[in-house]
Amino acid sequence: MNMSDPSNTRSPSPSHAHIVGWGADLDPAMRPAYPKERTPPRLPHAVEPPEQQHSHVELLHSTERPGITPIFGTTLPPSGLSGRLRRMAFRHSENDLRHWLVLLLADRVQMGEGLIDDLSRGHVPNLYAEMGGRAELRHNPMGAARKAAIGIGAVALLAMVLKRRGRSRRLRG
Amino acid sequence: MLAMNYRGPYRVRAVHKPEPEIEHPGDAVVRVTRSCICGSDLHLYHGLVPDTRIGTTFGHEFTGVVESVGSAVEHLKPGDHVLVPFNIFCGSCYFCQKELYGNCHSTNPEATAVGGIFGYSHTAGGYDGGQAEYVRVPMADVGPTVIPPDMDLDDAVLLTDALPTGYQAAEMGGIREGDTVVIFGAGPVGIFAAKSAWLLGAGRVIVVDHVDYRLEFVRSYAQCEVIDFKQVGDMAIHIKKMTDGLGADVCIDCVGCEAAGNFAQTLLGVKLKLQGGAATVLHWCINSVRKGGTVSIVGVYGPTFNAVPIGNAVNKGLTLRMNQASVKRHLPRLIEHIQAGRIEPRRVITHRIDLRDVADAYHIFSSKLDNCIKTVLVPPGMVHETTTAGASH
Numbered sequence: 001m002n003m004s005d006p007s008n009t010r011s012p013s014p015s016h017a018h019i020v021g022w023g024a025d026l027d028p029a030m031r032p033a034y035p036k037e038r039t040p041p042r043l044p045h046a047v048e049p050p051e052q053q054h055s056h057v058e059l060l061h062s063t064e065r066p067g068i069t070p071i072f073g074t075t076l077p078p079s080g081l082s083g084r085l086r087r088m089a090f091r092h093s094e095n096d097l098r099h100w101l102v103l104l105l106a107d108r109v110q111m112g113e114g115l116i117d118d119l120s121r122g123h124v125p126n127l128y129a130e131m132g133g134r135a136e137l138r139h140n141p142m143g144a145a146r147k148a149a150i151g152i153g154a155v156a157l158l159a160m161v162l163k164r165r166g167r168s169r170r171l172r173g
Numbered sequence: 174m175l176a177m178n179y180r181g182p183y184r185v186r187a188v189h190k191p192e193p194e195i196e197h198p199g200d201a202v203v204r205v206t207r208s209c210i211c212g213s214d215l216h217l218y219h220g221l222v223p224d225t226r227i228g229t230t231f232g233h234e235f236t237g238v239v240e241s242v243g244s245a246v247e248h249l250k251p252g253d254h255v256l257v258p259f260n261i262f263c264g265s266c267y268f269c270q271k272e273l274y275g276n277c278h279s280t281n282p283e284a285t286a287v288g289g290i291f292g293y294s295h296t297a298g299g300y301d302g303g304q305a306e307y308v309r310v311p312m313a314d315v316g317p318t319v320i321p322p323d324m325d326l327d328d329a330v331l332l333t334d335a336l337p338t339g340y341q342a343a344e345m346g347g348i349r350e351g352d353t354v355v356i357f358g359a360g361p362v363g364i365f366a367a368k369s370a371w372l373l374g375a376g377r378v379i380v381v382d383h384v385d386y387r388l389e390f391v392r393s394y395a396q397c398e399v400i401d402f403k404q405v406g407d408m409a410i411h412i413k414k415m416t417d418g419l420g421a422d423v424c425i426d427c428v429g430c431e432a433a434g435n436f437a438q439t440l441l442g443v444k445l446k447l448q449g450g451a452a453t454v455l456h457w458c459i460n461s462v463r464k465g466g467t468v469s470i471v472g473v474y475g476p477t478f479n480a481v482p483i484g485n486a487v488n489k490g491l492t493l494r495m496n497q498a499s500v501k502r503h504l505p506r507l508i509e510h511i512q513a514g515r516i517e518p519r520r521v522i523t524h525r526i527d528l529r530d531v532a533d534a535y536h537i538f539s540s541k542l543d544n545c546i547k548t549v550l551v552p553p554g555m556v557h558e559t560t561t562a563g564a565s566h
Contacts, residue, residue: 019371019396021515025506026350026374032503033344037271043501045248045314047264050279053197060295061282068282071263071289071311073299074196076226086224094284100477103223103296104446111181114227130184132536139542 060090082110175553176230176305177531182220183539187529190230193301193309198245201313203237203255206555207330208303208528210538210548212360213473216430217294218535221443221450221475224283224295232550233259233291234333235303236326239313248314255317257310258500259334261289261300264315275497280311286476287497296476304531306552318504321512326560327519328511330549331361336507336518338471338498339365339427343373345469345494346423351376353416355461357454358427359387359399361521361547362471366425367395368516375423379415381408381457383433386544394520402434412461420463428454429472442479449475459486470495524548 016022050070057077078086085106092099137144178188239253262277280289281298292302320329354370359382378397388399405411430450438451458468523546526534
């Protein structure tokens with residue numbers, strides 16, 4: 001069957017006549033994943049097993065494989081406290097919940113490290129811009145106002161609590 | 174070069190970072206012409222995917238022009254305008270030999286359950302993604318596909334993930350002529366799954382969501398019925414009432430781990446992260462499909478456990494099928510569908526945003542502001558430009 005032939009589209013029943021392309025792939029043979037697993041693949045350029053990529057950064061690998069894969073990403077090797085946590089996580093297999101939970105913890109720790117890193121380089125992050133504040137103001141002004149009111153309320157409450165605490169300390173002193 | 178940069182949950186910014194280099198003889202460096210924000214990027218953006226490191230550049234849906242190639246690359250040359258499947262795959266491992274490119278065993282040292290994916294955390298191989306001006310593309314002779322010269326770039330970029338994933342979702346449902354298909358999620362993948370269900374011969378297509386403008390869009394774009402789940406008491410009862418008490422023939426999960434609709438699931442899976450995301454839609458699928466029916470899952474879930482009603486699936490004799498889409502496998506047929514006018518992917522693109530404004534782009538997409546369906550990021554100065562691959566050389 002010639003798959004590029006537009007006449008492959010089967011005539012739809014009257015109830016589906018308004019749907020362009022209805023039934024074009026009704027025949028399973030027209031479907032790209034038929035059969036479910038197909039060997040050999042229909043890749044245009046069959047390749048040999050890839051050459052091993054050389055690593056110039058620290059890589060962590062799953063304990064469920066003997067070593068690193070022929071190809072890998074080299075961005076952001078583990079570093080700092082979060083890196084130590086990630087190395088710990090990779091002592092456990094993907095089958096072990098500790099692997100994933102420690103990685104999630106490392107992600108949260110690294111968020112703090114990122115802030116410290118920014119500040120240490122003299123860059124104060126613009127949290128408003130990074131969280132899309134401008135888009136919120138433009139497309140959801142009521143929501144932005146609500147968030148601003150909640151923020152101001154929270155700051156006011158905190159200030160009030162701190163003031164009261166300070167007053168009670170002065171009275172005790 | 175300019176690139177998106179992740180700083181923690183709900184925080185991203187555009188930064189200048191070094192351009193990528195050839196690191197393996199099979200690599201190419203590609204200058205990006207389009208990159209999308211995908212619904213699955215939001216799981217990263219919200220901090221739900223383990224080992225998403227600060228400083229990562231996201232972006233697994235992109236097109237671009239080849240700038241340079243490694244010494245082993247024979248069939249791709251500088252100047253070629255390519256669409257790059259989101260899977261990074263070798264083409265020769267045990268799984269690639271079976272056309273399971275989403276399961277390649279040669280490109281992700283950090284996990285065995287998933288292959289390499291551009292810009293999708295170290296759990297998916299630690300590669301930077303395409304929400305940047307340049308990107309390293311491994312296995313350049315295998316993954317990228319040269320874009321047909323008459324194809325619109327907005328159509329092409331949707332062939333890198335959203336359309337093939339929607340198509341595979343429908344295909345894994347094993348749809349037979351006249352089947353009733355229920356699709357959960359009216360995002361781009363759900364929209365394309367609905368279109369694909371018709372291509373596969375469905376008799377009835379129903380899409381479930383709770384955002385009015387998304388339901389309106391999918392109703393118009395895919396000529397399907399829609400359900401607002403917030404207007405429905407119990408999803409399984411509702412679907413059964415619509416299907417003579419039997420249930421749907423096929424249910425498709427195009428939502429994944431951040432599903433709304435069940436407070437307990439959201440609290441446990443999304444807020445407290447005590448399971449790999451909210452399994453709300455998995456419950457709806459398993460309980461709404463008919464006995465002997467098929468549940469197809471392309472929504473992304475975390476690698477930890479989920480509370481899923483597997484007992485009901487057993488008792489009902491269901492077929493469960495799921496996977497990351499093996500994009501390369503679907504491309505020839507989907508290109509034919511686009512060229513024949515059976516599907517117009519670019520119509521789902523509602524926002525074209527400068528890469529410099531990536532934080533706003535993420536917020537608009539994540540918060541479903543401004544009737545956003547799909548956002549495309551373009552390099553600085555190209556926001557108003559629409560081109561075909563041939564015209565942009």
